[in-house]
Amino acid sequence: MKRLLICLLAGALSPSAVLTAETMEDYTPLLENSPFMTLAFKEKLAKKGGITGLSLHGYMWLDGKWNICLIQKDVEPAIWVSVGDVIKDYKITEFDPESGTLVLQKGSLTDTLKLEQPK
Incomplete structure (x- = not known):
C-alpha cells in the first residue's frame, strides 16, 4: 500500500x-x-505562485502607509489592504509603488501582482 x-x-x-x-x-x-x-x-x-481572482487596481499613501486597492473576481466592491494584511489566505508581504507591484505569500508560494493598466 x-x-x-x-x-x-x-x-x-x-x-x-x-x-x-x-x-x-x-x-x-x-x-x-x-x-x-x-x-x-x-x-x-x-x-x-499562482494567485487567481485578484488584481491590483490602485494605491494611495494615507496615514503613513500604502493602501492598496484590490479587486476580487466576481466580488464587489473593491477592497483596500496594506502590507501585512491577509486576503484569500495570502499575506501581503511587499509593495513597491515605483514599479506598481505587490508581493503576496501563502506558505512557500509567492506571487506578484502588477498594477492593472486602464483599458
Whole structure:
C-alpha cells in the first residue's frame, strides 16, 4: 500500500505534471513537505505562485502607509489592504509603488501582482 501511495504521489506531482494555480493551492501542504520533490522544483513552485481572482487596481499613501486597492473576481466592491494584511489566505508581504507591484505569500508560494493598466 505504501509503495502504491508513493507511486501515485510521485506521478501526480512530478515536475512534468500540469499544475494550475488551483491545484498548486490544493497541494501546497504536500508539496512543501514532500521528500519526493527536488529542491529545484520546490523553488520553481515558490517563484510561480499562482494567485487567481485578484488584481491590483490602485494605491494611495494615507496615514503613513500604502493602501492598496484590490479587486476580487466576481466580488464587489473593491477592497483596500496594506502590507501585512491577509486576503484569500495570502499575506501581503511587499509593495513597491515605483514599479506598481505587490508581493503576496501563502506558505512557500509567492506571487506578484502588477498594477492593472486602464483599458
